[in-house]
Each structure stands twice: as structure tokens, then as C-alpha cells.
Amino acid sequence: MAAEPVSRRPATGIVHLGLGAFARAFVCPFVADAMAASGGDWGITGVSLRTPDTRDALRGQGWAYYAVALTPDAPAPRRVTVLNDVLVAPEDPGAVLDVLCDPRVKIVSLTVTEKGYCHDPATGALNPDHPDIRHDLTDAHPVSAPGYLVRALQRRRDAGLRPSTAMSCDNLPGNGALLRGVVLDLAARIDPALADWIAAEARFPATMVDRITPATTDADIARVAHLTGQHDPAPVMHEPFAQWAIEDDFVDGARPDLAAAGAEMVADVTAHERMKLRMLNGAHSALAYTGYLAGHETIADAMADPVFAAYAQRLWSEIAPTVTAPPGVSLDAYADSLRARFANPAIRHRTWQIAMDGSQKLPQRLLGPLGDRLERDQPSPALCHAVAAWMRYVRGVDERGHPIDLRDPMADRLKALASDDPDATVTALLTVRGIFPADLAARLQTPLIDAARRIWRNGVRASLDTL
Numbered sequence: 001m002a003a004e005p006v007s008r009r010p011a012t013g014i015v016h017l018g019l020g021a022f023a024r025a026f027v028c029p030f031v032a033d034a035m036a037a038s039g040g041d042w043g044i045t046g047v048s049l050r051t052p053d054t055r056d057a058l059r060g061q062g063w064a065y066y067a068v069a070l071t072p073d074a075p076a077p078r079r080v081t082v083l084n085d086v087l088v089a090p091e092d093p094g095a096v097l098d099v100l101c102d103p104r105v106k107i108v109s110l111t112v113t114e115k116g117y118c119h120d121p122a123t124g125a126l127n128p129d130h131p132d133i134r135h136d137l138t139d140a141h142p143v144s145a146p147g148y149l150v151r152a153l154q155r156r157r158d159a160g161l162r163p164s165t166a167m168s169c170d171n172l173p174g175n176g177a178l179l180r181g182v183v184l185d186l187a188a189r190i191d192p193a194l195a196d197w198i199a200a201e202a203r204f205p206a207t208m209v210d211r212i213t214p215a216t217t218d219a220d221i222a223r224v225a226h227l228t229g230q231h232d233p234a235p236v237m238h239e240p241f242a243q244w245a246i247e248d249d250f251v252d253g254a255r256p257d258l259a260a261a262g263a264e265m266v267a268d269v270t271a272h273e274r275m276k277l278r279m280l281n282g283a284h285s286a287l288a289y290t291g292y293l294a295g296h297e298t299i300a301d302a303m304a305d306p307v308f309a310a311y312a313q314r315l316w317s318e319i320a321p322t323v324t325a326p327p328g329v330s331l332d333a334y335a336d337s338l339r340a341r342f343a344n345p346a347i348r349h350r351t352w353q354i355a356m357d358g359s360q361k362l363p364q365r366l367l368g369p370l371g372d373r374l375e376r377d378q379p380s381p382a383l384c385h386a387v388a389a390w391m392r393y394v395r396g397v398d399e400r401g402h403p404i405d406l407r408d409p410m411a412d413r414l415k416a417l418a419s420d421d422p423d424a425t426v427t428a429l430l431t432v433r434g435i436f437p438a439d440l441a442a443r444l445q446t447p448l449i450d451a452a453r454r455i456w457r458n459g460v461r462a463s464l465d466t467l
């Protein structure tokens with residue numbers, strides 16, 4: 001794609017940590033639309049916390065790229081020009097801290113995935129033994145997202161600047177409070193007075209983000225070249241749907257006019273967030289483990305299989321009673337819309353991609369609703385099959401005996417606990433306290449062993465067929 005000068009673009013008002021496909025398919029277009037509607041200096045400097053790939057791909061084209069909405073018949077490419085720069089944190093942490101401390105930067109937004117918060121998934125609290133946190137406690141050049149936030153806030157305080165707003169856009173329960181908690185905990189270990197200042201002055205709005213964005217493939221790059229006549233080595237592919245609910249709580253009220261771009265600015269996002277995490281992400285994870293084991297490459301492939309389409313329905317009927325619909329939303333209609341979105345054949349969202357990092361995702365997606373139902377003595381075979389399928393998945397071998405490329409920060413430990421004995425596997429995995437609190441583990445033992453025996457004996461698909 002041809003380069004163009006970035007000098008005429010609005011100045012950077014947002015630094016985004018974790019510039020993956022989702023951020024470029026969601027946060028960036030929303031902010032671009034907000035500026036198109038209402039102006040403001042809300043250009044974005046993106047920060048990759050790990051690899052240089054995105055920076056290297058976008059540099060030659062002035063940080064512009066295509067975002068393509070995938071409808072079944074007419075893909076719609078859009079050129080996004082909101083990025084002013086992309087930094088690669090491990091190459092130069094000082095440069096990242098410098099931009100975070102620029103007085104014109106008002107917001108630090110994050111899509112660093114669940115594991116980027118360095119927290120304990122079962123409790124949401126900072127994990128002080130996390131290697132990145134141990135590093136960031138003593139080294140002023142951080143490696144973790146919480147480390148960057150704390151060190152930048154420290155420098156802003158010392159320079160007499162206002163703090164920036166830290167806005168989590170990851171699929172975590174109470175993502176604002178969770179981020180605030182890990183930042184305050186880390187700050188208190190470095191300088192208690194800093195933690196007090198952050199607690200009093202900084203803001204951590206919660207958000208619910210939603211747009212299905214599969215990883216870009218080589219075939220997508222070729223397709224975008226065909227559609228646009230331009231070679232873009234790093235386009236992003238996404239569904240047409242997007243929903244962003246944001247708790248309207250920013251430092252000094254400084255933010256782009258995101259409502260003008262279609263975001264819902266609300267006083268409390270809890271209802272939106274719980275509905276989305278449990279109904280969308282919960283069903284996604286359930287279909288990812290079961291579907292992968294049954295040989296379905298994508299969510300759309302699974303939804304085209306009547307056994308899995310019926311399973312999704314069962315899941316939603318178990319999950320819906322554990323969530324409260326946001327005002328004006330019908331949970332039945334929401335489930336109907338999820339069915340259509342999951343079935344969209346233009347979206348090739350791999351079950352393997354969604355299956356990643358299950359240890360970080362299970363608590364809020366599947367164990368939350370399961371725990372609520374167990375408390376009310378409501379049987380939950382569909383949810384139990386999802387968790388048992390995850391236990392089968394982490395064995396690292398699929399039902400045809402092929403190895404699974406298991407990606408999870410706990411992969412080695414989980415693999416070592418799983419075996420060809422369903423009872424022993426369930427018992428061993430339920431001892432992982434970072435995922436299963438003791439009381440929940442005790443209540444899950446019997447129903448999970450039941451589901452696991454069926455899956456180990458009959459295979460996933462046959463087990464779901466007779467649920």
C-alpha cells in the first residue's frame with residue numbers, strides 16, 4: 001500500500017498497548033469515526049509488547065492498513081489511517097515510556113489478552129510471582145502491561161502531570177476494576193504513595209468490546225490485494241458487527257466522542273459485559289474445545305453441523321438464566337444474533353485460535369455460569385461437557401491420535417495432569433487453584449467425571465448428540 005505523510009494527521013492522544021488484529025479491527029476504526037464526527041487530537045500510537053511484525057509490516061505504508069468487514073457476499077474493505085506510529089516495546093522500553101508520559105496523551109487503551117494482566121485467573125488479583133511482575137518490581141524498564149502503566153504513572157506524577165486514563169478492552173470480568181487492582185497492587189509494592197495517588201486521581205473505565213476478528217491469513221492478504229488493487233501485508237479481517245459499551249469515567253472527562261462512532265457510553269457496563277462474556281465467549285470456548293476435538297476447523301464449520309448447532313442452543317439455555325439482560329435487550333434475541341454471527345461462513349475463525357489460553361478464559365466464560373447454576377442445584381450438562389472437553393483437549397492429543405499444538409501459559413502443567421483416564425484427569429485438573437477455587441472444584445467433581453467418562457469413551461460428537 002502506498003505510504004502517505006502522517007504529519008497532517010491529528011496528534012496522538014491515545015497510546016494503545018497490544019496492537020493485535022482485534023485492536024486494529026475495533027479500537028482504531030471507532031476512534032477514527034469519532035474524530036471524523038467530532039474532531040479532536042485522538043491519533044493513536046500503537047505499542048506491540050512482543051514482536052515487531054506489525055510495525056515492520058505497516059511502517060512502509062505510513063501506518064495505514066485495510067480493515068475488511070466480511071459479509072457472506074460482499075466484503076467491504078476500509079482504509080484506516082488513525083495510527084501515527086507503532087513502537088515495539090522490547091526494542092526500546094524508554095521510547096514507550098516517553099510517549100506514555102507525553103502530556104497530550106490522555107488515554108492508554110489495552111488489548112493485551114487475558115494473560116497480559118499477570119493476574120490469578122481464579123481471583124482476578126495480581127500474581128506477584130509472575131516472572132514479568134518480578135522483573136518490573138525492580139527494573140524501571142518494564143516488560144508487562146501493568147509495569148508500563150505503573151512506571152508511566154510514576155513519571156507523570158513526578159513531573160506534575162495529570163494521570164492518563166487506563167482503558168482495558170480485554171474480555172475479562174470487570175476489566176476496569178481488575179486492571180485498577182493489578183496496577184494499584186504493583187504500584188504499592190514499588191511506592192505506596194504512588195498507589196495512593198493513582199487510586200485518587202487515575203481512572204480505569206470498564207468496557208465491553210465485541211467484534212469477531214480471526215487471525216489474518218496469507219489467503220486474506222491475497223484477497224485484500226485482489227479487492228483493493230493494493231498490497232497490504234497486514235490487513236485485518238472482521239465481522240460487520242461491532243458493539244462497544246464503555247463506562248463513562250475518564251480522567252478530567254478527556255476522551256474522543258465515541259458515542260458519535262456508535263459506542264454506548266454508560267454508567268455501568270456490568271450487564272453488557274457479563275452477557276457477552278458468558279453467552280458469546282462462553283459458547284465460543286465450548287465450541288472451540290468440542291469442535292476442535294471433533295475435527296471442525298472453524299466455528300462456522302461447527303455451526304453447520306446439526307449436533308453442534310443444537311449444542312450451542314443448549315449452552316445458551318443453560319447460560320442465559322445466569323445473566324441479567326442490559327436494559328432493552330432480550331436474551332433470546334441476543335442468542336439468535338450469536339447463532340447467525342457464529343454461522344457466518346465468511347468468517348473463518350479457527351477453533352484452535354479460540355482454544356488458546358483456556359486456563360485464563362475458563363473462569364469467566366464457563367466456570368462463572370456453572371458455579372451460579374450449581375449453587376441453585378440446576379444440572380448443567382452442556383457446560384460440564386465444555387469443561388470436560390477442555391480437559392480432554394489439554395491432553396495434547398486429539399481423538400484421532402494427532403498431537404494438538406497446545407498454547408497456554410500453563411500448558412506443561414496441564415498436559416502433565418491429563419491422561420487417558422477420565423476420572424484421574426478430572427481429579428488432577430480440579431486441583432489447579434489458579435483456575436478452580438476449592439469450593440467450586442468440590443462441587444464440580446461428580447458432574448465433570450460423568451461428562452469426561454462419556455467423552456473419553458464415546459468421543460465428543462457422540463456425547464453431545466446424546467446430551
Ligand code: CS2
Pocket residue numbers: 171209210211212213280281284285353354355361
Ligand atoms: C474469542 C474472542 O478468541 C477468543 O477467545 O472468543 O476473541 C471473540 O471472538 C471476541 O471476544 C468477540 O468479540
